[in-house]
Amino acid sequence: MIKPFIELSDTLIQVKVPLPFPLRWVNSYVVRSRDGWTLIDPGLHTAEAEELWNRAMEQYGLSVGELRSIVLTHHHPDHYGLTGWFQQQSGAKVHMSALGCEQARALWGEGETMSVTLLELFRRHGMDEGTLALMADHMTGFVSQVSPQPDLSVIDPGNLFPIGDRLYRPIVTPGHAAGHLCFYDEERSELFCGDHVLPQITPNVGYIPGFDRDPLRSYMNSLEEVSRLKVETAYPGHREPFRTFGARALEIVRHHEERLAIMEASLAEPQTSYALCRAYFGDRLSIHQLRFALSETIAHLIYLRDSERIKELDREGTVAYVK
Ligand SMILES: [Zn+2]
Ligand SMILES: [Zn+2]
Known part of the structure; x- marks a missing residue:
């Protein structure tokens, strides 16, 4: 049984919001301040998550009227889903990067076009019609878990950004999600790192049409960059706060270099991304896992193509x- 609330300091509470998939929970952080509280990444919108938040607010005397602002590291449903629910009750502003806001609208705004675009991408990369139909159902199933949609305010990464009573430097950290931000407290060497670097698990890096052309390259460059920051404690989106931030960032770079080499070596004969994904990740993936595995395979193949290590054929x- 997971203990859902952890008081990390007088002003910081980690809340483990449940997820109905293998990651099990997402970390939200409550930052208390003199005039109220701030919420970082509130979690996926489910009945269990609502119930957990009501308990957390009661246990820690957090009145929803004193919620001053909601800050998002990125737009993924497991982080973003509950923002509208909190905003409706509190009127708090919701802050995210410009690209994060754009993707949230493209994915869940009125007249969204992203699910059609993604299905088209998967078809072009070799997914069969039966699996595409399952994927279409899966995508529409997500909408309730990110509703209602909040009003969004854009974070300018050129300025320090207030969280609680302190100022943080937003760091643009693309790769896992376009527009992903980490928030750095230089004085305390503390970093809210979202899903950019996770302990034990390797963050997914997927290709999404219309945003980053080569997300894996952006990701590896950004990991090298942040590995040089002085970080005493990193507060991640999944698992537990950790102290080995720089080393972990470089370990993830090496993981991708190895995987790139394996994929390159298996392309003596032409293959689609989908065939390669099935060969690499196996046949037992749920449709949810398959979506991320295929986007990730495509991201690796784009990286290899743009490095001129493999060629792209259109059939x-x-x-x-x-190769
Ligand atoms: Zn994420
Ligand atoms: Zn996440």
Whole structure:
């Protein structure tokens, strides 16, 4: 049984918000201040999450009327889902990067077009019609877990950003999500790192049409960059706060270098991303896992193509790759 609330300091509470998939929970952080509280990444919108938050607010005397602001590291449903629920009760502003806001609108705004675009991408990369139909159902199933939609305010990464009573430097950290931000307290060497660097698990890096052309390259560059920050404690989006931030960032870079080499080596004959994904990740993935595995495979193949290590072939609308 997971203990859902952990008081990390007088002003910081970690709340483990449940997730109905293998990650099990997402970390939200409550930052108390003189005039109220701030919420970082409130979690996925489910009945269990609402119930947990009501308990947390009661236990720690957090009145929803004193919620001053909601800050998002990125737009993924497991972090963003509950923002509208909190904003409706409190009127608090919701802050995210410009690209994060744009993707949230493209994914869940009125007249969204992203699910059609993604299905088209998966088809071009070799997914069969039966699996595409399952994927379409899966995507519409997510909408309730990110509703209602909040009003969004854009964070300018050029300025220090207040969280609680302290000022943080927003650091643009693309790769896992376009527009992902980490928030750095230089004086205390503390970092809210969202899903950019996680202990034990490797963050997913997926290709999404219309945003980052080569997300894996952005990710590896950004990891190298943040590995040089002085970080005593990192507060991640999943698992527990950790102290080995720089070393972990470089370990993830090496993981991707190894995987790139394996994929390159398996392309003596032309293959689609989907075939390669099935070969690499196996046949037992849930449809949810398959979505991320395929986006990740595509991101790796784009990186190899743009490095001129493999070639892209277009065969009547289906894309394949070969060494
Ligand atoms: Zn994420
Ligand atoms: Zn996450």
